[in-house]
Amino acid sequence: MARFIIFRLLHTVLILFGVSIVVFGLIHLIPGNPLDILLPPEAPKEVVDRLKVEFGFDRPLYEQYLAWLWRVLSGNLGTSVFTGLGVTHELLNALGNTLVLALPAAVLGFTLGTVFGTVSAFNYGRWPDKFFSVLTILGLSMPHYWLAIVLVVVFAVIWNILPAAGMGSGGGWPTSWDDVRYLILPVITLSMIPMGVIGRMVRSTVLEILSHEFPTALRAKGLRGRRILFHVLKNAAPPALAVMGLQLGYLLGGSILVETVFNWPGSGQFMNLAIFRRDIPVLQGTVVVIASFFVFINLLVDVLQALIDPRMRR
Amino acid sequence: MVLRTACRAAAIVLLVGIAATLPAYGQTLRIAMTAADIPTTSGIPNNGGEGYRFLGFPAFDGLIDWDFTHPDKIADLTPGLATSWQIDEGDRTRWLFTLRKGVVFHDGTPMTADAIIWNLQRLFDEKSPQYDPPASAIVRSFVNVLDRFEKVDDETIAIYTKVPFSFFPYMVPTMLMVSPTQWEKVGRSWVAFAKEPAGTGPFRITKVVTGQFVEMSRNEAYWDKTRIPKLAKLVVIPMPEATTRLSALRAGQVDWIEVPPPDAIPSLKAAGFQISLWPYPHTWPYLFNVSDGSVFHDRRVRQAMNFAIDRDALVKFLNGTAKPAVGLYPPDNAYFGNPTLHYSYDPERAKALLKEAGYGPDHPVKAKIMISTSGSGQMLPLPMNEILQQQLQAVGFELDFDVVEWGTMLIAKRSAPEAPASHNDDALNNSLGFSDPSVMPRYFSKASFSPNGINWGHYHDDRVEELLTKAQETFDTTERDRLVAQAHAIVVDEAPWLFIVHDLNPRALSPHVKGFQPAQSWYQDFTQLTVE
Numbered sequence: 150m151a152r153f154i155i156f157r158l159l160h161t162v163l164i165l166f167g168v169s170i171v172v173f174g175l176i177h178l179i180p181g182n183p184l185d186i187l188l189p190p191e192a193p194k195e196v197v198d199r200l201k202v203e204f205g206f207d208r209p210l211y212e213q214y215l216a217w218l219w220r221v222l223s224g225n226l227g228t229s230v231f232t233g234l235g236v237t238h239e240l241l242n243a244l245g246n247t248l249v250l251a252l253p254a255a256v257l258g259f260t261l262g263t264v265f266g267t268v269s270a271f272n273y274g275r276w277p278d279k280f281f282s283v284l285t286i287l288g289l290s291m292p293h294y295w296l297a298i299v300l301v302v303v304f305a306v307i308w309n310i311l312p313a314a315g316m317g318s319g320g321g322w323p324t325s326w327d328d329v330r331y332l333i334l335p336v337i338t339l340s341m342i343p344m345g346v347i348g349r350m351v352r353s354t355v356l357e358i359l360s361h362e363f364p365t366a367l368r369a370k371g372l373r374g375r376r377i378l379f380h381v382l383k384n385a386a387p388p389a390l391a392v393m394g395l396q397l398g399y400l401l402g403g404s405i406l407v408e409t410v411f412n413w414p415g416s417g418q419f420m421n422l423a424i425f426r427r428d429i430p431v432l433q434g435t436v437v438v439i440a441s442f443f444v445f446i447n448l449l450v451d452v453l454q455a456l457i458d459p460r461m462r463r
Numbered sequence: 464m465v466l467r468t469a470c471r472a473a474a475i476v477l478l479v480g481i482a483a484t485l486p487a488y489g490q491t492l493r494i495a496m497t498a499a500d501i502p503t504t505s506g507i508p509n510n511g512g513e514g515y516r517f518l519g520f521p522a523f524d525g526l527i528d529w530d531f532t533h534p535d536k537i538a539d540l541t542p543g544l545a546t547s548w549q550i551d552e553g554d555r556t557r558w559l560f561t562l563r564k565g566v567v568f569h570d571g572t573p574m575t576a577d578a579i580i581w582n583l584q585r586l587f588d589e590k591s592p593q594y595d596p597p598a599s600a601i602v603r604s605f606v607n608v609l610d611r612f613e614k615v616d617d618e619t620i621a622i623y624t625k626v627p628f629s630f631f632p633y634m635v636p637t638m639l640m641v642s643p644t645q646w647e648k649v650g651r652s653w654v655a656f657a658k659e660p661a662g663t664g665p666f667r668i669t670k671v672v673t674g675q676f677v678e679m680s681r682n683e684a685y686w687d688k689t690r691i692p693k694l695a696k697l698v699v700i701p702m703p704e705a706t707t708r709l710s711a712l713r714a715g716q717v718d719w720i721e722v723p724p725p726d727a728i729p730s731l732k733a734a735g736f737q738i739s740l741w742p743y744p745h746t747w748p749y750l751f752n753v754s755d756g757s758v759f760h761d762r763r764v765r766q767a768m769n770f771a772i773d774r775d776a777l778v779k780f781l782n783g784t785a786k787p788a789v790g791l792y793p794p795d796n797a798y799f800g801n802p803t804l805h806y807s808y809d810p811e812r813a814k815a816l817l818k819e820a821g822y823g824p825d826h827p828v829k830a831k832i833m834i835s836t837s838g839s840g841q842m843l844p845l846p847m848n849e850i851l852q853q854q855l856q857a858v859g860f861e862l863d864f865d866v867v868e869w870g871t872m873l874i875a876k877r878s879a880p881e882a883p884a885s886h887n888d889d890a891l892n893n894s895l896g897f898s899d900p901s902v903m904p905r906y907f908s909k910a911s912f913s914p915n916g917i918n919w920g921h922y923h924d925d926r927v928e929e930l931l932t933k934a935q936e937t938f939d940t941t942e943r944d945r946l947v948a949q950a951h952a953i954v955v956d957e958a959p960w961l962f963i964v965h966d967l968n969p970r971a972l973s974p975h976v977k978g979f980q981p982a983q984s985w986y987q988d989f990t991q992l993t994v995e
Contacts, residue, residue: 179870185877186870187597189511191905192604194877194914200600231500231509233597233654234673242673298706305714313710314702316675412700412707414674422499427870 154452161444168440169221169433173214176429182206183230183427204230217433226434231426236434240419244401244438247408247415249322251400253336258343259393265344266351267382273356281348289345294406297338301410304334314412335411339404343396350392354385387454387461394450398443490994492694492976493717495702504671505657506641507586507598511839512896512985513721515637517699520986522679523639523662526560526579527632531980531988537744537796538898538984540632544574544640544663548632550938555627556610560620566686568642569661569668576614581643583612583622593646595653606634627936629943633899665690665990666697676700690990693978697989712736712971718994723971725782725843735974740967741981744897746788747842749832749890749961752880754921757889758830763820765958767828769806771813771858777850777964785842785964790955791897791906793965797944798900800952806962813858827861830889838869840894842966848892851963879913880920890961891919896985900947904931907954922959926950 184200201207205216220227226236265281272278305313317323317331358364358381367377403417416435423431455461494517502514506523520529527548530541542548544563551557566574584591586602587609608631610623624631645661646653660668663686666679677699681692700717702708708720709727713734723731728738749768751759759765774787789806792798822828834848835841845866852862865888867875876893878884885891895906905911907927911918927950934946955962972979975995982988 184600185874187509188600189604191917192600192877193607193916196600196603196607197877200596203596232503232673233657239673246674298710301707301710301714305716306710309714313714313716314707315700315711315716409704410707412702412704412711418499419674425499425868425870 150452150455153455154448157448157451161441161448164444165437165441169218169437170214172433172436173210173217173429176424176427176432177210179427183429186426187231217430221434221437227430229431230428231431236430239431240416240434240438243403243414243416243419243435245321246316246413247401247403247417249316250332250335250339250413250415251397251403253332254339255343255393255397255400257336258340258396259347261340262344262347263351263389265348267355267378269348269352270355270359271378273359278352282352285345285348285352287345288341289349291341293338293341293404294410296341297334297407297410300334300338314410316413335407335413338407338411339400343393343400346392346396347389351385351389354388355381358384383457387458390450390453390457394446395443398439398446401442401446402439490694491696491698492719492989492992492994493698493700494719495700495708495711495717495721497703497705497708497721498701499703500674500701501671501677501699503597503657504660504668504677505595505598505653506639506660506662507595507601509597509601513839516986518668518677519639520636520664521666521697521989522660522664522668523641524664525636525639526562527635529636529982529984529986531982531984531986534741534980534982536983538982538986540636543636544579548635550629551621555936555938556624558622558624558631559615560622562618562620563686564618566663567684568645568663569682570642570645570648572642572644572661574640574663576617576620578643579620579640580612580614582640583638585641586638587612592651593643598653602637605637608634627938629935629938629940630899630901633901665692669696674701690988692990693993694989709971712973715973718973718976720971722969725784725969728782728784728969728971731971737972737974737976737979739970739972739979739981740784742786742793742965742983743968743981743985744983745840745894745966745968745985746791746897746960746962747785747840747847747892747894747964747966748788748791749892749963750876750920751890751922751959751961752885752888752920753959754880757880758828759889759920761820762957763816764822764828765961766804766956767813767816767820767858768855768860768961769804769958770809770816771860772851772854772961772963773808774964775808776854777847780846780850781843781964784967784969786967788962788965790951790962791895791903791960792951798897798903798947798951800948800950800955802952802955804956804958806955810858817859822859824859827859829861829863831863831865831887832890832892833865833867833872833875833886833888834892835867835869835872838872840896840966841869841892842894842964844892847963876917876919877914882914885919893919894966898985900934900944903947903950903954904935907931907950907959920959922957924953924957927953927957 184197188197228235265285269278269281301313304311311333312331317328323329323332364377364381367380403415405417405421408415408417420435496513496517498510498513502508502510502518504518508514508518524543526543526545527540528543529538531538544566545560546563548558548560551559562576568574585593585595586599588594608624608628610625612622615621642661646656649655649659658671665682665685667682668677669680670678679697681695685691705724709723711717712720732738751765753759778785778787790799834844848864855862865886872893875885876891905916906918907922908931909923909928912921913919930946930950934943937943977993977995978991
């Protein structure tokens, strides 16, 4: 097991290195650099050029990349061209805000998805199956920015019982009921896709396992409902876990669309802003950190799968 | 029992009554901006006009400020930290500013001549410890003629321009002043200063929450007693998405939004919201590439296009949030002058001009226009351009759009028309401001040819050149303005741009906001507002 983890960790380094080169290359394919966006349109070329030198954007690309890499290896993601603030600090801030949404959304989405999928599978072909299938397919196929706008219109504009946008007064983890109110609509919106994906996944996996002979054998041995459910779910868990890992990665990366509609200052908006401003240090830092989330969550999922299913350890 | 109920009722009525009679003095106004992030709070805001509107003039002053008290005309200058300014008659590159006495920064330290010099060094002296490159670049974008500066005595400072330049005072408000002591106190860092800034403005920045909002509080000690804010607090929130702003306003989360979606205006009005529409110095044009080889090299084609568009139809589409433009300046402006051509929707005249230029129904003018998907001051570029495309097709123009993202357009605008960044396009749909007469040489003189300046299309006319040069050397303001107006009249006739509309800067305000008197400016006064 330890060897497996070490091997995967080494893999991770290579993946992150590759990701950083791809991102660096991509951002330089878009015309312009942060200074063109930072300065007013009236800025004469001479002023832009002078600042370019000050920020080092006049140097060859490989030099810029190496300088960045060197800084990152020494634990510093650099500073934003726009705000002058440290990328690490700003990114942690944004990631923290996204986490406030992502965790409740993941818990809600995964729980509902698992319950809906299991109930569907155990009632295959009957009305609960049809009802929950409709729900999960809706969750999966409804554009979530659209749902977000509808929720805002209904709950904030028409009924005026929940806030339309923002994080409340302080930001960060909610400390009062008032802060929680800001969470409700974005969390519901964000939980829809994981709910749908997990729901469909669990349903098909459980159905597949129910078609095996062992549940019949268990029943013949005299086991009843809950015990059988436990065995079935244990067998259905690995694929569902893999999907949950990916979904959690997406949630942590922050949804640009949902964060835009709810004006939520999370990592999705942070990255979106960085793209439009060509804020290279911010973009590089964010992408590498989010990519490492994916890699680590997948690693975690693999370890969990191996723990649940001994066959995977071989 | 009855008595107790009555007592309770009386108490409630009394409480409600007290609450109702509390003076409006002491309220908070929450504004949703269109900016995607908080403009810098260290005195020289980024995010363009909106940055200066919300985090510039409310919290800081320049030596000269904008005057918001005459809503009927384009905002002009008013004394700020300097009580007066004048050109040195012996040396016409030397401007003298007499400083206001008794002004204190928000941190309680006095505003002195030394503090002003220190601020100018922040912006123009690379060797000073307080030199601030991003702030310097923003200021230098506008203040491009400043040469050097000196303290004359404790009440006077002198600023020298590179050449005699009569428009210089209009550039001065851009240089907002902050407290040197506060900068020292926070550890000599502009990033740290931005968290606890100190200027001299009517509002004081009291809380900066990154990515979320800035809170400003009333500065009781403001030097202009008529402009001590009636509000206790002003909160500005970045909210780039128009529908999000709209729902936040309708849900009562904010009291004021910048640029509501035009199609939401009728329903906002019906729900009792106030819609503010007021002219400000903004033009939404096509900047023609007039250099050799472009279809717009021929003046008749440019004029034809100006006669071929139905501006009123466009205004109607925008629910009245714009007004037709027939020049850089609107006709009621002192700088408009007396052009011979008055553009109106006249397809026949447009066709005649095209025929004269050698085009006809079988041989339409083919042009590629760079348009952006969004951007500061760009209004609703996609549908507006589609309407123009249809109108122009009827007359004999075949427009093809090169749709780019805002950043790409900014880069194109700084490149010569033949440079790769300009994509070989024949025109650029980029909105521009005209707060003061100094923009005329920036847009229409040879010295401003791209890539060095922002005369992207390389328009040039000797008469305009001569008038503008003369204007910038003329220190008598009446005479100077007459010269600028003459130059503008020629520009209108020569049509280096397709003049389309002036934006009316729509804002939606909750019915509780009282006392807003919009100025004809990119900036606004928030000191006279109350929230009921």
